[in-house]
Amino acid sequence: DTGVSQNPRHKITKRGQNVTFRCDPISEHNRLYWYRQTLGQGPEFLTYFQNEAQLEKSRLLSDRFSAERPKGSFSTLEIQRTEQGDSAMYLCASSNGKALGMNTEAFFGQGTRLTVV
């Protein structure tokens, strides 16, 4: 068990460019979550998958954002036409089971820090 892995750890991009982040969850965890965290704020939910199915998306996830988990293992989060307001830490988490909170917990990666200049 190597934990949740996120790549890259840091990304600097120019406004208008597209970026893609990758998250490798803990092996055999069927749920995968994406959160965004800005300075001085708590993580904000973006979306989550159960296996390869995307079950819920936040209103924060605009049309420029898309997430995939094609084989129910790793996931990618793409942001198209980045804006300065997209600058944040993007966190990925994974858990095992059908309900978050009963006998499961979410394990978080170290995040990808995006800076849009």
Add this chain to the structure above:
Amino acid sequence: AQSVTQLDSQVPVFEEAPVELRCNYSSSVSVYLFWYVQYPNQGLQLLLKYLSGSTLVKGINGFEAEFNKSQTSFHLRKPSVHISDTAEYFCAVSDLAKLSFGAGTTVTVRA
């Protein structure tokens, strides 16, 4: 809908002193509450969780929290802090599908 409010954005405290971080929640369904800690440049780590049963929950690193249904609170406490407890602390509530976090409390422990 679930939400949490962390009442203190920053808590300075001296080493070996007690600390309490306040969290109030709002939930329309069964309540599952969590406290996470985030050390500088690291991911979130679970400190403790309340699912049901005893209202006093003990976690890692000497932290504990008390669930109070009548006051809709889930305050985190540690009787004696160390320099290494300097971190950001987040209260969270689960709707069984996802976690919703508070804005966080920055704890700075001074010698």
